[in-house]
Amino acid sequence: MTPSAGDGLVLRIIPHGESDKLVTWYSAQSGRITAIAKGAQKSKKRFSNKLEHFSLLHMYYRPPRSQSGLHFLVDADLVQANLNLRQHYLKYLAASFITELTIRFTRELDPDPRIYTLLVWALTEINLSERFLKFPLFFHLQLLQLVGYMPNLSTCQSCDKALAATSTVCLPQQGAGAFLRCHECQPVQPARISREERTLSLQTMKMLLFAGRSDLATLRKLQPAQRCIQEGMDLLHLYSQHLLQTDLHTWRILRRYLPGQSRSSL
Ligand SMILES: [Zn+2]
Known part of the structure; x- marks a missing residue:
């Protein structure tokens, strides 16, 4: 299944369990979304220097497997870092x-x-x-x-x-x-x-x-x-x-x- 994609501004990132992160962003198409980024605490490669507060990212994500579940953040490309x-x-x-x-x-x-x-x-x-x-x-x-x-x-x-x-x-x-x-x-x-x-x-x-x-x-x-x-x-x-x-x-x-x-x- 092709993931959904769209630009989103990162509002909040919190550690989840030992290796994951919960990322909340706001996008024009979907509004506020919280997704789980599997392995984001450990993986230096996939999300390196991208999953940061206030960054504007192009997000690739999948819907939850169950109604009460979380979205899955598959990948993200940096659009604007807002480093300052x-x-x-x-x-x-x-x-x-x-x-x-x-x-x-x-x-x-x-x-x-x-x-x-x-x-x-x-x-x-x-x-x-x-x-x-x-x-x-x-x-x-x-x-x-x-x-x-x-x-x-x-x-x-x-x-x-x-x-x-x-x-x-x-x-x-x-x-x-x-x-x-x-x-x-x-x-x-x-x-x-x-x-x-x-x-x-x-x-x-x-x-x-x-x-x-x-x-x-x-x-x-x-x-x-x-x-x-x-x-x-x-x-x-x-x-x-x-x-x-x-x-x-x-x-x-x-x-x-x-x-x-x-x-x-x-
Ligand atoms: Zn008065």
């Missing part, structure tokens, strides 16, 4: 955040070619750019849009008026509706959320609204202030964590390692 994502620690964290979000917000074998395009774009840009921290933010925002969870960033959750000044983050009680409140509607703050994470400036709000409806070519040129990137990331991080009811670790780690908040590395 594994050699530069901040880039590694930024890329890990993106792959973590992709795994959380997608289901197995539920393809959306737009998510694939967004994923490859974001990782390629992080790999090549010096000011790369805006890309995890733009990826997060556009991913929420594609999976149907775009937060309402323009009106107050309580009074429904358009937000015209710094607003306060207010996580929705049910579903994913509005989650910002205006000054007049001062919410009761959940104690576990810090002050920095709770407020959003009008500048950041406007940038997020603009970025949410921009195409990738426009986003590439957009240069938000560092403070806006951080505020936006904190906000979406809180929002997604609330939606998923699970911790998203990578942004907190990445935030901690920002080198003295210097502009050059953002």
